[in-house]
Amino acid sequence: MKPADKKAYDRDYALAKKTGKPFFPYAIFKDTIVAGLTIVGIIVLAIVVQVEVGEPVNPATTDFVPRPEWYFYFAFELLKIFANQDVLTPVIMATFMVPNIMIILLVVWPFIDRGPERRIWKRPFAMGMIVIVTGMLCYLTYLGANSPAGVASQGLPVGGLDEAGTAGMQVFMNNGCGSCHMVAGVGAPGPGPDLTNFGSKGWDEAKQIAWLKAPNPPMPSYASLPPADLEALATFVNGLGTKYK
Numbered sequence: 634m635k636p637a638d639k640k641a642y643d644r645d646y647a648l649a650k651k652t653g654k655p656f657f658p659y660a661i662f663k664d665t666i667v668a669g670l671t672i673v674g675i676i677v678l679a680i681v682v683q684v685e686v687g688e689p690v691n692p693a694t695t696d697f698v699p700r701p702e703w704y705f706y707f708a709f710e711l712l713k714i715f716a717n718q719d720v721l722t723p724v725i726m727a728t729f730m731v732p733n734i735m736i737i738l739l740v741v742w743p744f745i746d747r748g749p750e751r752r753i754w755k756r757p758f759a760m761g762m763i764v765i766v767t768g769m770l771c772y773l774t775y776l777g778a779n780s781p782a783g784v785a786s787q788g789l790p791v792g793g794l795d796e797a798g799t800a801g802m803q804v805f806m807n808n809g810c811g812s813c814h815m816v817a818g819v820g821a822p823g824p825g826p827d828l829t830n831f832g833s834k835g836w837d838e839a840k841q842i843a844w845l846k847a848p849n850p851p852m853p854s855y856a857s858l859p860p861a862d863l864e865a866l867a868t869f870v871n872g873l874g875t876k877y878k
């Protein structure tokens with residue numbers, strides 16, 4: 634602070650102390666009124682608008698697509714910015730590193746910006762930061778709100794599906810094959826091989842079903858699937874990149 638500023642500040646402070654009202658009870662009283670009105674508002678909304686009751690929970694569902702509440706869409710979107718690395722990096726970056734760096738910045742900001750200026754049009758840098766951060770949060774929230782639903786409800790981006798192919802794709806998605814295999818860019822990059830062009834290997838149905846029933850670890854055995862599901866799955870996988878592409 635420049636000496637002249639300091640003097641002006643001390644003078645204003647002394648004046649305010651003499652003529653102003655003390656924090657207690659005046660400011661506290663105002664806070665109490667606003668807090669009270671807010672609580673009354675929430676109670677009125679709860680009675681008048683009421684909370685929406687959704688579908689009953691079905692623990693056996695396999696096609697539920699988890700989505701965050703709208704106020705977490707920015708974090709949801711942040712996860713995707715760090716996706717396509719290993720499994721943990723997006724979680725560590727989006728839920729720990731980035732938010733905590735922002736919070737630490739907020740806490741240390743008064744120690745960094747020591748200027749005495751209060752008028753907002755004289756603080757272009759601080760105001761710019763507010764606009765940029767708010768804009769970024771709004772943009773990420775918008776992207777999160779409009780991002781397409783997961784593969785579980787969309788299906789795999791494979792064309793030419795006939796009845797058996799569609800049924801097989803459903804079995805593929807419902808049994809977590811995509812957590813180890815990639816098909817047409819969707820799914821996990823490993824540990825299983827990319828199956829996008831698996832059809833070019835020319836396996837027949839018997840060979841595929843035998844594999845699904847007794848594969849090499851770490852791929853689990855699917856011997857417990859109903860025979861019709863195994864057949865549809867074999868048709869689908871054997872046709873990837875040839876019949877279905």
Ligand code: HEC
Nearest residue numbers: 805808809810813814824825826849850851852853855870
């Ligand atoms: C836990 C991970 C995992 C899951 C889940 C999984 N697989 Fe696999 N899968 C693998 C691995 C690893 C291999 C490679 C095994 C080897 O070649 O020894 C493999 C190999 C295959 C192969 C042979 C690929 C080739 O080119 O030889 C096919 C076909 C296959 N998986 C289909 C499926 C289907 C269909 C499902 C779901 C019903 C499934 N996998 C689920 C890990 C998995």
